[in-house]
Amino acid sequence: MPASELTIGFDADDTLWHNEVYFERVHERYRELLAHYHEAATVDRTLFATEMRNLPLYGYGAKGFMLSAIETAVELTNGKISAEEIRQLIVLGHGMLAHPVELLDGVAETLAELAGTYRLLVITKGDLHHQERKLARSGIAAHFRQVEIVSEKDEGTYAALWRRHGIDARRFLMVGNSLKSDIVPVLALGGAGVHVPYHLTWAAERVEKVPEGGANFFQIKTLRELPAVVRAWAAGRA
Amino acid sequence: MPASELTIGFDADDTLWHNEVYFERVHERYRELLAHYHEAATVDRTLFATEMRNLPLYGYGAKGFMLSAIETAVELTNGKISAEEIRQLIVLGHGMLAHPVELLDGVAETLAELAGTYRLLVITKGDLHHQERKLARSGIAAHFRQVEIVSEKDEGTYAALWRRHGIDARRFLMVGNSLKSDIVPVLALGGAGVHVPYHLTWAAERVEKVPEGGANFFQIKTLRELPAVVRAWAAGRA
Numbered sequence: 453m454p455a456s457e458l459t460i461g462f463d464a465d466d467t468l469w470h471n472e473v474y475f476e477r478v479h480e481r482y483r484e485l486l487a488h489y490h491e492a493a494t495v496d497r498t499l500f501a502t503e504m505r506n507l508p509l510y511g512y513g514a515k516g517f518m519l520s521a522i523e524t525a526v527e528l529t530n531g532k533i534s535a536e537e538i539r540q541l542i543v544l545g546h547g548m549l550a551h552p553v554e555l556l557d558g559v560a561e562t563l564a565e566l567a568g569t570y571r572l573l574v575i576t577k578g579d580l581h582h583q584e585r586k587l588a589r590s591g592i593a594a595h596f597r598q599v600e601i602v603s604e605k606d607e608g609t610y611a612a613l614w615r616r617h618g619i620d621a622r623r624f625l626m627v628g629n630s631l632k633s634d635i636v637p638v639l640a641l642g643g644a645g646v647h648v649p650y651h652l653t654w655a656a657e658r659v660e661k662v663p664e665g666g667a668n669f670f671q672i673k674t675l676r677e678l679p680a681v682v683r684a685w686a687a688g689r690a
Numbered sequence: 691m692p693a694s695e696l697t698i699g700f701d702a703d704d705t706l707w708h709n710e711v712y713f714e715r716v717h718e719r720y721r722e723l724l725a726h727y728h729e730a731a732t733v734d735r736t737l738f739a740t741e742m743r744n745l746p747l748y749g750y751g752a753k754g755f756m757l758s759a760i761e762t763a764v765e766l767t768n769g770k771i772s773a774e775e776i777r778q779l780i781v782l783g784h785g786m787l788a789h790p791v792e793l794l795d796g797v798a799e800t801l802a803e804l805a806g807t808y809r810l811l812v813i814t815k816g817d818l819h820h821q822e823r824k825l826a827r828s829g830i831a832a833h834f835r836q837v838e839i840v841s842e843k844d845e846g847t848y849a850a851l852w853r854r855h856g857i858d859a860r861r862f863l864m865v866g867n868s869l870k871s872d873i874v875p876v877l878a879l880g881g882a883g884v885h886v887p888y889h890l891t892w893a894a895e896r897v898e899k900v901p902e903g904g905a906n907f908f909q910i911k912t913l914r915e916l917p918a919v920v921r922a923w924a925a926g927r928a
Binding site: 531 | 780
């Protein structure tokens with residue numbers, strides 16, 4: 453790989469394909485299931501607290517979510533939840549893991565256009581097995597030179613990844629829907645970031661403040677706008 | 691990295707540190723918990739069947755095991771298991787994820803001795819987050835040039851990994867407790883394998899037949915014997 457090559461990293465969930473929308477559907481079913489015990493706000497708040505408490509142990513991903521949901525259901529019902537309801541939670545989780553991979557608008561065309569000129573990487577956190585399965589079924593895997601599934605996306609992760617791939621921060625652009633995971637740490641290290649908001653954001657990924665990235669920070673509405681941003685960015689690095 | 695460098699890959703669970711022994715303890719508690727519903731053999735058989743059925747969805751690791759154990763408990767008790775018992779299963783699972791990392795005999799000394807001369811890698815499957823946490827707490831992470839956590843250890847995985855790291859099969863030696871995951875695919879691709887049996891083997895990792903690896907296949911009792919094997923192997927590759 454020539455050192456001068458420009459690299460574009462892509463987040464996966466809610467950047468390349470829909471994800472949070474499936475979690476949201478499961479949340480809805482979960483609230484319904486517990487509706488005769490508690491109101492929705494209590495269910496949501498308690499589940500989120502359980503998820504955050506278990507995060508150091510479980511990490512990100514659907515399996516940890518399912519386990520936290522079962523634990524919360526036992527807790528919220530004072531042990532009155534039935535085995536049949538637990539079984540329904542497990543079935544819900546299976547659905548979450550097996551849902552079809554539905555690409556976001558413009559993803560396939562944009563990747564096909566960029567792959568000829570730039571080194572494209574997937575950089576995603578979450579469950580290794582689940583993310584690999586989604587990528588395998590996505591139909592876009594061939595566009596990526598490498599897939600990096602990591603347990604956290606912070607400055608340390610990006611720095612280690614760049615070292616490993618011989619990437620210069622100034623020649624790296626990250627594209628993703630999460631300001632916290634995809635943009636803020638990359639800007640802090642001197643890279644560039646393109647924020648593509650998704651209409652839903654998991655509470656743990658929310659940040660209060662849009663970062664000040666100056667000339668290194670871009671916001672677009674869909675991946676269809678990415679090639680133009682990339683061209684502008686690349687022109688400054690020729 | 692010079693192309694001539696010799697690389698040694700190490701499996702992690704039950705090769706570097708104890709793992710199956712913790713699963714076995716959880717199995718014991720699990721059998722006790724279900725003892726008033728079914729005898730141990732039925733519990734074991736049904737749990738294993740659930741695990742194998744869910745493997746394509748969950749992949750390897752403790753969280754998938756926990757979910758399969760909860761699902762099996764609901765099934766085996768015809769829905770009579772109580773929420774309190776489900777809660778106990780979750781607590782059991784937490785214990786499994788949080789257990790201390792206990793290195794196997796000779797591991798620390800052997801790695802320290804080999805790291806100066808060879809490129810050492812960890813190549814392990816399982817849960818990304820859990821494996822990273824274990825490695826971080828192991829005290830031996832600094833000996834490894836790279837950690838590869840993969841979702842399956844078959845010929846395709848090794849071939850892709852070697853391509854990525856510029857490793858020649860003839861200059862690669864894999865060390866592990868699983869003939870199926872650590873030895874058979876590596877020998878098939880022309881690499882070398884050192885089998886270090888652990889006293890427990892998960893049913894899904896058992897193979898009937900010890901491979902015929904000729905001069906590329908070694909068996910040792912503990913990692914203390916590894917440096918001598920490595921020297922003999924390396925002498926043939928000078």
